[in-house]
Amino acid sequence: MDDPSRIVQAKADPGHNCLEVRNLVVEFPNRHGTLRALDDVSLSIRPGEILGVVGESGAGKSMTGLAIQGLLERPGRIASGEVWLEGRRIDGLSDRQMEKIRGKEIGAIFQDPLTSLNPLFSVGAQLVETIRQHMPELGKAAARGRAIALLKEVGIPAPEERVDHFPHQFSGGMRQRVVIALALAVNPRLIIADEPTTALDVSIQAQITGLLRRLCKEHGTAVMLVTHDMGVIAETADRVAVMYAGRLIEIGPVETVLKSPAHPYTRGLMASIPALGARVEHLHQIDGAMPRLNAIPPGCAFNPRCAAAGPRCRRDEPALAPVGQGAAACWLHEGGVA
Amino acid sequence: MTTARTTALEVTNLDRTFDVSPPFLNRVLYGQKRRHLHAVSDVSFSVPAGGCMSLVGESGCGKSTVARLVTGIYAPTAGEIRFAPGKSGAPLSAQMIFQDPYASLNPRWRVKNIIAEPLRELKLRATEAEIQDRVAELLGIVGLNAADGAKFPHEFSGGQRQRISIARALASEPEFLVCDEPTSALDVSVQAQILNLMRKLQDELGLTYLFISHDLSVVRHMSDRIAVMYLGRIVEEAATETLFADPKHPYTRLLLQTIPNVNDPQRDRVAAEGEVPSPLNPPSGCTFHTRCPLATDQCKAQRPELVEKADGARVACHFA
Ligand SMILES: Nc1ncnc2c1ncn2[C@@H]1O[C@H](COP(=O)(O)OP(=O)(O)O)[C@@H](O)[C@H]1O
Ligand SMILES: Nc1ncnc2c1ncn2[C@@H]1O[C@H](COP(=O)(O)OP(=O)(O)O)[C@@H](O)[C@H]1O
Ligand SMILES: [Mg+2]
Numbered sequence: 250m251d252d253p254s255r256i257v258q259a260k261a262d263p264g265h266n267c268l269e270v271r272n273l274v275v276e277f278p279n280r281h282g283t284l285r286a287l288d289d290v291s292l293s294i295r296p297g298e299i300l301g302v303v304g305e306s307g308a309g310k311s312m313t314g315l316a317i318q319g320l321l322e323r324p325g326r327i328a329s330g331e332v333w334l335e336g337r338r339i340d341g342l343s344d345r346q347m348e349k350i351r352g353k354e355i356g357a358i359f360q361d362p363l364t365s366l367n368p369l370f371s372v373g374a375q376l377v378e379t380i381r382q383h384m385p386e387l388g389k390a391a392a393r394g395r396a397i398a399l400l401k402e403v404g405i406p407a408p409e410e411r412v413d414h415f416p417h418q419f420s421g422g423m424r425q426r427v428v429i430a431l432a433l434a435v436n437p438r439l440i441i442a443d444e445p446t447t448a449l450d451v452s453i454q455a456q457i458t459g460l461l462r463r464l465c466k467e468h469g470t471a472v473m474l475v476t477h478d479m480g481v482i483a484e485t486a487d488r489v490a491v492m493y494a495g496r497l498i499e500i501g502p503v504e505t506v507l508k509s510p511a512h513p514y515t516r517g518l519m520a521s522i523p524a525l526g527a528r529v530e531h532l533h534q535i536d537g538a539m540p541r542l543n544a545i546p547p548g549c550a551f552n553p554r555c556a557a558a559g560p561r562c563r564r565d566e567p568a569l570a571p572v573g574q575g576a577a578a579c580w581l582h583e584g585g586v587a
Numbered sequence: 588m589t590t591a592r593t594t595a596l597e598v599t600n601l602d603r604t605f606d607v608s609p610p611f612l613n614r615v616l617y618g619q620k621r622r623h624l625h626a627v628s629d630v631s632f633s634v635p636a637g638g639c640m641s642l643v644g645e646s647g648c649g650k651s652t653v654a655r656l657v658t659g660i661y662a663p664t665a666g667e668i669r670f671a672p673g674k675s676g677a678p679l680s681a682q683m684i685f686q687d688p689y690a691s692l693n694p695r696w697r698v699k700n701i702i703a704e705p706l707r708e709l710k711l712r713a714t715e716a717e718i719q720d721r722v723a724e725l726l727g728i729v730g731l732n733a734a735d736g737a738k739f740p741h742e743f744s745g746g747q748r749q750r751i752s753i754a755r756a757l758a759s760e761p762e763f764l765v766c767d768e769p770t771s772a773l774d775v776s777v778q779a780q781i782l783n784l785m786r787k788l789q790d791e792l793g794l795t796y797l798f799i800s801h802d803l804s805v806v807r808h809m810s811d812r813i814a815v816m817y818l819g820r821i822v823e824e825a826a827t828e829t830l831f832a833d834p835k836h837p838y839t840r841l842l843l844q845t846i847p848n849v850n851d852p853q854r855d856r857v858a859a860e861g862e863v864p865s866p867l868n869p870p871s872g873c874t875f876h877t878r879c880p881l882a883t884d885q886c887k888a889q890r891p892e893l894v895e896k897a898d899g900a901r902v903a904c905h906f907a
């Protein structure tokens with residue numbers, strides 16, 4: 250097992266991946282040294298597939314999305330590793346080139362729809378501008394027609410009328426639909442949705458995740474769905490990647506990872522969710538907290554909180570290695586001796 | 588499931604409106620009208636001593652307003668809030684725990700002073716040494732170290748900050764805690780720690796909870812009874828197991844159907860369309876009729892009363 254990430258990639262058939270992230274390392278140099286925000290993250294997404302990315306806050310979920318889009322805040326930088334989009338390497342491209350890619354090939358959806366919308370312009374004007382930037386051949390009227398069609402596609406009632414409304418005239422759920430329409434406007438190959446439903450009520454949340462799922466399947470778009478909500482993942486994602494302290498610690502098909510997790514952290518996380526079915530007196534809890542980036546322990550980053558940790562876990566960092574249909578970074582699965 | 592318990596809190600016909608009128612000048616110059624928002628309408632419930640009553644519903648349905656009314660932060664427009672006498676004979680006092688522990692902790696104060704404030708304010712301890720002992724004890728109760736008292740709130744994680752606000756709430760020795768979305772800002776693993784702590788405190792200190800959350804799985808874990816609110820009103824109220832086994836209001840059923848269930852995900856569901864209408868302009872009759880699959884003309888015209896059923900559940904629906 251020389252390079253475990255390569256093994257995982259090989260199984261995923263790189264020829265058909267829309268997105269491929271290989272051994273990504275993101276660092277933030279500062280006065281005291283260098284913070285490693287992402288450490289050796291590898292993942293891939295196929296066209297028409299939704300990869301859920303979960304983990305507690307600070308785990309590096311958003312950072313992964315930002316690094317892929319070339320949106321790392323300075324002095325943050327990709328220190329090593331590769332990002333491939335549709336067979337083209339995109340890490341290390343210039344800001345201008347990345348801007349083009351973001352507008353055309355990657356659509357972004359954030360938790361707060363207002364970050365993606367300009368309050369001063371009608372949603373129609375914003376859609377038309379985006380559409381014409383990428384399809385300059387389209388006339389004004391045709392672009393407006395496409396804007397209305399997009400609003401209709403994302404489930405906005407009376408789109409012919411709503412196209413002239415301003416963002417503040419929409420409810421939170423409807424605004425998020427508008428943002429999805431904006432993201433779709435250019436037919437991106439990849440959509441990165443960062444906590445797209447976290448600010449919404451459950452009944453609206455189900456509408457938005459249902460919409461994302463439908464659009465992804467219909468358009469064959471690859472979706473990276475970042476969320477801390479396991480329920481959303483369970484109902485929306487095809488595969489799921491679990492992050493902890495800047496590392497990807499488990500990845501695999503959604504049923505396997507949620508129902509029979511291979512990593513002790515994923516197991517603990519799943520067990521700590523209050524069940525809707527049966528009531529228990531005491532919730533399973535993982536004691537302690539995820540370490541800060543400047544205090545990650547040697548060995549496995551999870552070892553101080555892990556009941557199964559042995560001497561090897563405190564000494565050497567486990568790499569992602571195949572387990573069943575997925576992969577996990579845990580010594581328990583590498584020969585079974587921690 | 589419970590033996591006859593005394594009632595800790597009785598809320599009857601609680602009403603609260605907010606004046607959300609445009610500024611005076613706009614009203615004069617542009618003829619804009621005064622507007623009132625009915626945040627809480629005719630809400631009645633009781634909380635058994637030592638029990639946990641929960642309010643659930645989507646944002647804007649009036650949960651926090653009820654919490655603020657119960658703790659006296661807001662005055663009711665109409666209705667009554669009656670606390671039973673506590674151990675001392677005086678009416679129970681309620682303390683509140685908020686969703687965002689950071690916003691409710693003074694960032695410039697050391698944690699020990701944050702927790703000591705109610706002790707000093709209410710003169711619950713005579714000497715500084717006694718105050719410091721009690722602070723250390725409270726930190727221990729919520730699972731922090733006495734040494735943590737010397738730190739500032741920003742040095743703690745979200746879960747630890749929520750422990751600090753619980754310690755501060757406990758400082759005044761309340762018998763009743765109003766918890767407004769106490770774990771909504773926390774990760775599930777941290778949420779489990781806080782919910783376990785709250786259950787432990789309930790058992791050990793005999794606390795009564797009014798618990799508020801939009802998360803039905805959390806509410807199910809914590810509560811003896813649950814009230815479901817929609818646009819300022821209780822539409823269904825029942826013992827926890829009754830509500831989950833036999834939800835009677837179509838809105839309760841909608842909520843139960845739409846929460847993603849990790850153990851039994853419905854990947855092919857077609858989500859119910861529609862959104863909560865504006866509370867400034869609520870629908871006529873049963874306010875849920877605009878989203879209700881069962882709605883008839885009667886529902887548009889006439890508001891259903893909250894009626895008690897054979898199993899003790901109260902439901903406001905013409906068809907329940
Ligand atoms: N500009 C920055 N400089 C240094 N560290 C950062 C910066 N932005 C984020 N981080 C750190 O990177 C880690 C991952 O953050 P993030 O990806 O936002 O987590 P999440 O999983 O909650 O989305 C966190 O520990 C965060 O503190
Ligand atoms: N101080 C206030 N002034 C005006 N409107 C308010 C005020 N507080 C709450 N509201 C309104 O009352 C309704 C209920 O709010 P709230 O009790 O916060 O709901 P919840 O906690 O269930 O989300 C909402 O429409 C809200 O906008
Ligand atoms: Mg994030």
Ligand SMILES: [Mg+2]
Nearest residue numbers: 650651652767
């Ligand atoms: Mg609230």
